[in-house]
Amino acid sequence: MFKKITATFLMMALSLGAFADEGMWLPLLIERLNYQDMQKYGLKLTAEEIYSVNQSSLKDAIVSFGGFCSGEIISDEGLLLTNHHCGYGAIQSHSTVENDYLSEGFWAMSREEELPNEDLYARFLIRMEDVTEEVLSQLNPMMSEEERAETIARVSKEIAKEAKGDTHYDVVVKEFFAGNEFYMFVYETFTDVRLVGAPPESIGKFGGDTDNWMWPRHTGDFSLFRVYTGPDGKPADYSPDNIPLDPRHYLPISLQGVQEGDFAMVMGYPGSTDRYLTSFGVKQALEQTNPTRVKIRDKRLEILKEDMEANPDVRIKYASKYASVSNYWKYFIGQSKGLKNLNVLAIKQELEDNYMIWAEANEEEAPEYLTALDLIKESYEASYDANLSYLYLVEAALGTEIIRFANSFRGLETALAEGQKDQQRINNLIESLKENTLEHFKNYNAPTDQKVMAALLKMYYEDVPEKDHPPVFDIVKEKYNGNFEKWAEEVFEKSIFDDKEAVMGFLQNPNVKKLKKDPAYIAATSFIDNYYKNIAPQLKEINAKRDRGNRVFVRGLRQMLPDKKFYPNANSTMRLSFGQVLGYDPRDAVSYDFYTTLDGVMEKMDNTDPEFVVPEKLVELYEQKDYGQYANEEGELVVAFITNNDITGGNSGSPVIDANGFLIGTAFDGNWEAMSGDIAFEPELQRCINVDIRYTLFIIDKMAGAGHLIEEMTLVTEEDPELPEEAQLGEEL
Numbered sequence: 169m170f171k172k173i174t175a176t177f178l179m180m181a182l183s184l185g186a187f188a189d190e191g192m193w194l195p196l197l198i199e200r201l202n203y204q205d206m207q208k209y210g211l212k213l214t215a216e217e218i219y220s221v222n223q224s225s226l227k228d229a230i231v232s233f234g235g236f237c238s239g240e241i242i243s244d245e246g247l248l249l250t251n252h253h254c255g256y257g258a259i260q261s262h263s264t265v266e267n268d269y270l271s272e273g274f275w276a277m278s279r280e281e282e283l284p285n286e287d288l289y290a291r292f293l294i295r296m297e298d299v300t301e302e303v304l305s306q307l308n309p310m311m312s313e314e315e316r317a318e319t320i321a322r323v324s325k326e327i328a329k330e331a332k333g334d335t336h337y338d339v340v341v342k343e344f345f346a347g348n349e350f351y352m353f354v355y356e357t358f359t360d361v362r363l364v365g366a367p368p369e370s371i372g373k374f375g376g377d378t379d380n381w382m383w384p385r386h387t388g389d390f391s392l393f394r395v396y397t398g399p400d401g402k403p404a405d406y407s408p409d410n411i412p413l414d415p416r417h418y419l420p421i422s423l424q425g426v427q428e429g430d431f432a433m434v435m436g437y438p439g440s441t442d443r444y445l446t447s448f449g450v451k452q453a454l455e456q457t458n459p460t461r462v463k464i465r466d467k468r469l470e471i472l473k474e475d476m477e478a479n480p481d482v483r484i485k486y487a488s489k490y491a492s493v494s495n496y497w498k499y500f501i502g503q504s505k506g507l508k509n510l511n512v513l514a515i516k517q518e519l520e521d522n523y524m525i526w527a528e529a530n531e532e533e534a535p536e537y538l539t540a541l542d543l544i545k546e547s548y549e550a551s552y553d554a555n556l557s558y559l560y561l562v563e564a565a566l567g568t569e570i571i572r573f574a575n576s577f578r579g580l581e582t583a584l585a586e587g588q589k590d591q592q593r594i595n596n597l598i599e600s601l602k603e604n605t606l607e608h609f610k611n612y613n614a615p616t617d618q619k620v621m622a623a624l625l626k627m628y629y630e631d632v633p634e635k636d637h638p639p640v641f642d643i644v645k646e647k648y649n650g651n652f653e654k655w656a657e658e659v660f661e662k663s664i665f666d667d668k669e670a671v672m673g674f675l676q677n678p679n680v681k682k683l684k685k686d687p688a689y690i691a692a693t694s695f696i697d698n699y700y701k702n703i704a705p706q707l708k709e710i711n712a713k714r715d716r717g718n719r720v721f722v723r724g725l726r727q728m729l730p731d732k733k734f735y736p737n738a739n740s741t742m743r744l745s746f747g748q749v750l751g752y753d754p755r756d757a758v759s760y761d762f763y764t765t766l767d768g769v770m771e772k773m774d775n776t777d778p779e780f781v782v783p784e785k786l787v788e789l790y791e792q793k794d795y796g797q798y799a800n801e802e803g804e805l806v807v808a809f810i811t812n813n814d815i816t817g818g819n820s821g822s823p824v825i826d827a828n829g830f831l832i833g834t835a836f837d838g839n840w841e842a843m844s845g846d847i848a849f850e851p852e853l854q855r856c857i858n859v860d861i862r863y864t865l866f867i868i869d870k871m872a873g874a875g876h877l878i879e880e881m882t883l884v885t886e887e888d889p890e891l892p893e894e895a896q897l898g899e900e901l
């Protein structure tokens with residue numbers, strides 16, 4: 169038996185997930201792990217009403233929105249609610265200078281006006297299953313990490329194939345707890361998802377980058393879509409014959425509002441967290457990864473901003489790109505700040521010291537626990553140079569659009585070089601490249617990209633040690649005297665890849681020789697080949713060591729604390745987080761209330777600052793106090809509120825659900841004081857920022873005049889309302 173540990177120790181371990189509000193739990197395990205705690209917090213539903221495979225449950229109203237966000241179904245006609253920043257790409261793709269839906273908002277006043285979106289999907293979870301035994305039984309400790317990974321991939325594929333049978337479902341197996349557990353997920357994926365409505369940016373993105381990742385917040389960060397199916401109710405690509413989804417469940421909407429202390433849960437698809445990261449990982453984030461990403465993004469944003477401000481066409485084309493680069497630019501700044509302020513390094517070190525005491529005490533039974541941290545430590549120490557190259561590859565080389573785009577022609581080169589053997593494959597490739605090319609140039613401005621290229625690649629050249637340079641840097645040194653502006657100028661002059669017509673022309677009659685002589689293509693291959701030949705092999709060895717170490721360390725932690733409930737890191741699978749509506753004290757002498765109102769929007773209004781413009785119509789509604797049924801008891805219009813739910817990127821758009829299973833808000837952000845939250849949850853400070861559903865309804869109804877959308881929803885004003893069938897839980901499926 170493993171030895172028990174002392175009390176001081178338990179204290180430490182608490183920072184790994186014992187608070188009721190901390191944790192992104194797997195819906196399948198709620199009944200066993202969390203149900204009692206949830207009831208204590210005020211939940212009135214049964215576990216079966218949250219997750220069930222036999223009857224309608226909350227999970228049936230939750231979707232993965234395109235794989236990068238979350239969403240919820242809010243009517244029996246497939247109406248889907250998510251964040252404005254999740255719909256941003258779609259909204260932007262339909263916008264032009266003349267029809268600028270980003271600035272003006274967009275509202276479909278009839279079904280015919282709803283706008284289809286290629287590449288967007290809504291994915292429902294049909295069921296999940298623990299397949300740990302099946303996978304582990306095929307593995308053994310003698311395997312190298314590579315063999316292990318191959319075996320896992322093979323077994324996972326077999327399990328998925330078997331579960332899929334002849335259904336139209338998508339099935340995947342994913343690993344949890346650093347490879348100690350495995351779960352299978354069966355999904356139904358709908359690919360006809362149409363834009364229904366979006367407020368103008370001055371509401372949906374009010375506060376812009378200044379307010380991003382911050383509380384108090386005044387953003388109406390929501391947009392509406394609709395899921396369509398084939399006439400048979402099954403997933404189908406866009407067709408005018410498709411019909412609105414008839415969902416297994418949709419969320420009734422509560423107009424009752426939130427009070428501090430109210431139960432709140434969030435269900436959605438958090439992307440990734442690193443809660444079991446060791447002190448060595450924290451150190452690397454602080455010393456290298458975060459500052460490098462921030463430095464490169466600083467430059468890129470500066471260049472984009474200048475060109476966007478100078479030209480409205482460029483502003484629209486680059487709006488979505490700018491927002492996503494900037495979102496994580498600010499994230500990494502905040503994460504480093506949080507890691508330092510909250511002493512995360514020291515907390516991790518203390519936990520590791522205690523782990524070592526435990527591992528030593530149990531050395532005889534399980535010697536591998538004793539070496540896990542050494543493996544991890546060595547892997548980090550050996551990784552600094554390779555990590556830097558990796559960061560420069562993704563942030564600088566691939567952050568240059570022409571390089572990334574040229575690189576997407578690699579497959580064509582290989583296929584062409586292999587000759588006519590497989591003409592069909594070549595033709596398919598050409599067709600899909602033509603499509604991508606048209607897509608790519610919709611949002612492209614060559615002069616901007618040329619500046620980005622010169623600046624970012626110069627940084628790469630200066631910051632990455634010479635031994636890790638790609639060969640193309642020799643050309644810049646010798647032929648251009650190290651002048652990156654000159655080099656970029658010539659690349660853009662001679663390459664076909666900055667010009668749509670030239671690329672389309674090339675694709676009419678592609679040939680390897682021309683491709684291999686193109687300077688952008690030469691640069692792209694040089695960066696990528698250098699990475700795969702020189703950097704990736706180092707990282708492979710480093711990661712093998714680290715993966716093994718992490719797997720044993722996480723297993724050890726769980727053995728060390730057998731009574732504690734552990735939750736796995738986020739990995740884009742469905743999770744539930746529960747807690748309550750709650751304000752916080754961000755710093756000495758300062759307290760934050762749990763909600764904001766339209767009054768605060770007016771306080772922040774500054775029509776000379778694009779981030780804080782308030783639309784005239786909203787000012788009018790404010791002046792008339794025309795809030796209708798959406799006001800709270802004090803007659804205020806609540807805009808946003810906070811809860812202590814544990815969420816992260818990917819959760820954006822997730823429903824905030826009350827004790828009865830009714831929708832009260834839409835989660836959209838985290839807060840500045842706890843930006844290190846993906847690495848260490850901070851119960852005193854960490855909050856989840858949500859749009860109040862009443863603000864969303866108010867904007868739809870009073871601002872947009874889209875009352876027909878409100879009509880299809882189910883609004884509830886009492887505890888125990890009569891509900892239409894699809895809005896009830898526990899219906900036989």
Ligand code: ARG
Nearest residue numbers: 253376377380381820836837
């Ligand atoms: N920080 C939010 C998230 O990652 C995105 C908010 C978008 N707003 C913005 N101003 N960029 O989910």
